Amino acid sequence: MASLTRVLTGAARAQLNxxxxxxxxxxxxxxxxxxxxxxxxxxxHSGKTDLVHYALVAAVLMTIGQMGNxxxxxxxxxxxxxxxxxxxxxxPAPYHLVLLARVLVLxxxxxxxxxxxxxxxxxxFGLSVPIYHPGLALLTLLATSVAAAGTALLTTALFALGxxxxxxxxxxxxxxxxxxxxLVPVTFLPVWLQPVSPFVFFYWSANLLRAAFxxxxxxxxxxxxxxxxxxxxxxxxxxxxxxxxxxxxLRRSGGLGLT
Amino acid sequence: xxxxxVFRQGLVVGYRDFRDFWSLKSWVFGWMLRISTNAVAWxxxxxxxxxxxxxxxxxxxxxxxxxxxxxxxxxNATTWARYDGTHPLLVIAPTSLIPAVMGRTSIWLFxxxxxxxxxxxxxxxxxxxxxxxxxxxxxxxxxxxxxASTYFFALFMGALLSNRSRWRNMALDIAGxxxxxxxxxxxxxxxxxxxxxxxxxxxxxxxGLQAARVLLEGGPWGEAWxxxxxxxxxxxxxxxxxLFTMDRLFNGGRADGSIELS
Amino acid sequence: MLAIETHALTRSYDxxxxxxxxxxxxxxxxxxxxxxxxxxxxxxxxxxxxxIKILSTVLLPTxxxxxxxxxxxxxxxxxxxxxxGIVFGGDKGLYMRLTARQNLEYWAAxxxxxxxxxxxxxxxxxxxxxxxxxxxxxxQTFSRGMKQRLHxxxxxxxxxxxxxxxxxxxxxxxxxxxxxxxxxRELRQEGxxxxxxxxxxxEAEALCDxxxxxxxxxxxxxxxxxxxxxxxxxxxxxxxxxxxTELLQRLEGQPGVSAVKKAAVGSGxxxxxxxxxxxxxxxxxxVARGIxxxxxxxxxxxEVYVQLIGDRGLTV
Numbered sequence: 001m002a003s004l005t006r007v008l009t010g011a012a013r014a015q016l017n018x019x020x021x022x023x024x025x026x027x028x029x030x031x032x033x034x035x036x037x038x039x040x041x042x043x044x045h046s047g048k049t050d051l052v053h054y055a056l057v058a059a060v061l062m063t064i065g066q067m068g069n070x071x072x073x074x075x076x077x078x079x080x081x082x083x084x085x086x087x088x089x090x091x092p093a094p095y096h097l098v099l100l101a102r103v104l105v106l107x108x109x110x111x112x113x114x115x116x117x118x119x120x121x122x123x124x125f126g127l128s129v130p131i132y133h134p135g136l137a138l139l140t141l142l143a144t145s146v147a148a149a150g151t152a153l154l155t156t157a158l159f160a161l162g163x164x165x166x167x168x169x170x171x172x173x174x175x176x177x178x179x180x181x182x183l184v185p186v187t188f189l190p191v192w193l194q195p196v197s198p199f200v201f202f203y204w205s206a207n208l209l210r211a212a213f214x215x216x217x218x219x220x221x222x223x224x225x226x227x228x229x230x231x232x233x234x235x236x237x238x239x240x241x242x243x244x245x246x247x248x249x250l251r252r253s254g255g256l257g258l259t
Numbered sequence: 260x261x262x263x264x265v266f267r268q269g270l271v272v273g274y275r276d277f278r279d280f281w282s283l284k285s286w287v288f289g290w291m292l293r294i295s296t297n298a299v300a301w302x303x304x305x306x307x308x309x310x311x312x313x314x315x316x317x318x319x320x321x322x323x324x325x326x327x328x329x330x331x332x333x334x335n336a337t338t339w340a341r342y343d344g345t346h347p348l349l350v351i352a353p354t355s356l357i358p359a360v361m362g363r364t365s366i367w368l369f370x371x372x373x374x375x376x377x378x379x380x381x382x383x384x385x386x387x388x389x390x391x392x393x394x395x396x397x398x399x400x401x402x403x404x405x406x407a408s409t410y411f412f413a414l415f416m417g418a419l420l421s422n423r424s425r426w427r428n429m430a431l432d433i434a435g436x437x438x439x440x441x442x443x444x445x446x447x448x449x450x451x452x453x454x455x456x457x458x459x460x461x462x463x464x465x466x467g468l469q470a471a472r473v474l475l476e477g478g479p480w481g482e483a484w485x486x487x488x489x490x491x492x493x494x495x496x497x498x499x500x501x502l503f504t505m506d507r508l509f510n511g512g513r514a515d516g517s518i519e520l521s
Numbered sequence: 522m523l524a525i526e527t528h529a530l531t532r533s534y535d536x537x538x539x540x541x542x543x544x545x546x547x548x549x550x551x552x553x554x555x556x557x558x559x560x561x562x563x564x565x566x567x568x569x570x571x572x573i574k575i576l577s578t579v580l581l582p583t584x585x586x587x588x589x590x591x592x593x594x595x596x597x598x599x600x601x602x603x604x605x606g607i608v609f610g611g612d613k614g615l616y617m618r619l620t621a622r623q624n625l626e627y628w629a630a631x632x633x634x635x636x637x638x639x640x641x642x643x644x645x646x647x648x649x650x651x652x653x654x655x656x657x658x659x660x661q662t663f664s665r666g667m668k669q670r671l672h673x674x675x676x677x678x679x680x681x682x683x684x685x686x687x688x689x690x691x692x693x694x695x696x697x698x699x700x701x702x703x704x705x706r707e708l709r710q711e712g713x714x715x716x717x718x719x720x721x722x723x724e725a726e727a728l729c730d731x732x733x734x735x736x737x738x739x740x741x742x743x744x745x746x747x748x749x750x751x752x753x754x755x756x757x758x759x760x761x762x763x764x765x766t767e768l769l770q771r772l773e774g775q776p777g778v779s780a781v782k783k784a785a786v787g788s789g790x791x792x793x794x795x796x797x798x799x800x801x802x803x804x805x806x807x808v809a810r811g812i813x814x815x816x817x818x819x820x821x822x823x824e825v826y827v828q829l830i831g832d833r834g835l836t837v
Contacts, residue, residue, distance in 0.1 A: 007631060034436040035440075048307075051307065054711075084613075091679070174292060177300060184303040202551040251578075251579060
């Protein structure tokens with residue numbers, strides 16, 4: 001147990017050190033505020049200030065999503081390029097744990113998007129968006145970054161397989177945000193699409209976060225949080241499997257080079 | 260004439276760049292899926308707001324803006340010669356390398372045009388949008404102008420930031436996001452503060468988008484042509500700036516030693 | 522217990538499209554005692570790196586087996602990995618955006634070095650590899666030689682009993698390579714088992730107890746460097762400058778002289794001996810005839826290499 005903790009903390013520290021030196025890792029944190037700005041501007045311009053929390057919810061969830069899909073998912077690909085993958089694989093540390101720690105650091109950094117969006121609302125539009133249930137908001141955000149890490153574990157294994165697979169990296173977030181009701185609740189989607197939504201963890205995150213901004217008593221909190229974590233753990237386990245298969249394939253095919 | 264020939268050769272390289280990224284299948288189910296789902300989400304916000312006019316405003320804006328979003332990739336593409344090591348060879352060659360760079364990067368302009376067209380058709384079908392204006396058939400021309408002026412802007416930005424590799428991708432992202440946030444895609448330009456409006460007026464997209472809206476809504480032709488002319492002028496301005504910056508960059512590299520042979 | 526043991530180890534790749542399989546390793550059987558330093562010498566594509574990859578568990582063999590300290594590399598990876606350390610050359614394999622110290626601390630965590638020991642071990646490795654003063658600089662600012670030394674430090678962080686050094690001095694300047702070899706000698710004195718792949722004959726001769734010549738996936742010879750040189754010539758050769766036709770004829774007729782050839786480089790000649798006792802007579806004759814430029818030598822590993830593997834030039 002101690003040695004596994006050692007691996008997790010060592011890998012997490014290394015990722016923090018890498019990110020400190022690599023501003024590129026934080027691109028979503030710089031890009032998302034503009035999305036929040038536009039969403040807020042649209043709602044204000046339309047006279048719908050009662051819906052501004054939609055923009056905040058979308059901004060933070062998209063930031064976490066971008067950190068997971070575009071930053072964390074690059075790790076294995078980068079390791080292959082830099083030829084550190086084979087070194088990590090040949091070390092005693094279980095690779096999926098090394099990766100898990102690294103992606104969790106990155107998706108957790110996505111939480112900064114919440115602060116950014118709230119500040120933009122305040123400073124640019126003079127809107128003070130009350131958080132009626134801050135505890136729920138915090139728990140939801142934490143659970144979401146864990147779920148995003150689990151998903152990133154899967155996607156980082158898949159995206160390392162080749163350019164064509166990586167091309168789908170661009171495609172994933174759009175449908176996930178739409179199906180998850182990140183910007184617009186899923187009730188506005190075609191009826192035939194809606195049954196898919198509960199299988200996307202963003203669906204539960206978006207609902208709970210919007211509830212956290214609403215004065216009424218939030219419903220099905222435990223169910224929602226449980227669903228986020230379950231989906232995250234589920235994709236994480238799939239990710240572990242995909243990673244093992246990928247590494248096995250590479251060991252068989254000779255794709256793990258030393259030089 | 261040789262410049263044209265070099266440009267054509269550059270196009271061949273650019274086409275290979277494109278194919279390295281996408282097959283037909285991945286362009287449709289990867290790139291277009293991303294663009295169209297993103298656009299749909301914004302258009303649906305119009306439904307949340309409860310206004311058909313708002314919905315159509317968002318539809319037109321997001322469909323056409325998909326073109327510039329794709330054309331902005333040219334800013335990254337201006338530096339690919341440095342990554343594949345051909346940059347010093349291009350500098351050493353007797354002809355100017357600007358036609359080669361433009362040939363290689365112009366593929367993203369065409370990608371922009373294709374992207375905007377497909378997005379527009381998809382959104383129109385999904386939301387039952389039917390343009391009211393008789394000028395609608397001219398909108399593809401407007402989109403071409405918008406994509407071209409964005410492409411010239413991207414060339415300039417790519418050349419400007421070429422040597423600053425640490426910040427390059429970040430800066431290009433932010434510049435692109437700024438463009439798409441404030442040039443009237445989802446919110447009228449007039450909503451933003453005066454300084455933003457002034458800045459946007461000098462950037463691509465906003466004038467062309469306005470021209471397209473007028474044509475689609477059946478507004479005055481004079482207004483549409485004026486806006487289109489402004490877009491052309493803005494595009495020409497960025498083209499000149501782009502050529503100048505590329506020239507300075509490549510010659511400057513010889514002075515500051517930033518051109519590596521390997 | 523043997524440190525490394527392989528039996529009929531084979532690795533082939535199927536290129537597809539009906540083409541014949543590429544055999545990278547062809548039935549290699551070898552064993553290494555603990556504490557031995559073994560060189561693997563061979564041209565590009567000979568199978569050296571393939572062997573290292575299998576022994577470091579990142580590649581599965583097609584057939585045959587390999588064991589490290591009794592553990593099968595294909596199936597007992599958990600047991601093998603804590604025992605081995607890999608050092609390879611080049612600019613890759615390091616986290617450029619970390620400092621040297623941060624790189625080593627990361628690997629220390631992955632090799633489960635206790636927290637209480639990490640700092641001291643990292644400091645010691647940085648000092649040992651001459652990187653103490655640059656410990657807190659980003660690796661992307663390092664020269665090639667410094668990166669190479671960091672590679673070595675990284676390979677040692679887990680205190681491995683067995684080390685694989687894959688072309689470790691490639692691209693190093695002579696001084697840096699000399700310092701590196703000294704470190705390897707020290708590691709050997711610590712009782713570690715070291716397998717080095719190299720093109721550098723001098724390095725192989727200087728460091729290795731035994732050298733395996735490998736080509737087309739097969740081990741052609743496995744001997745000490747001295748015995749290997751006997752493949753080319755059993756006894757010392759005598760090189761000299763000057764002399765006339767008459768002298769050459771006399772030398773050819775001397776007992777114990779097998780051949781007198783023109784030197785490969787320059788205008789001199791080389792006398793090859795077939796008897797231990799011939800050297801004295803030949804030297805006396807040369808001196809008596811006023812020849813002053815005389816050298817004796819044993820065949821170098823390079824000559825052995827070229828003789829056994831062939832002079833391919835640029836052909837792969």
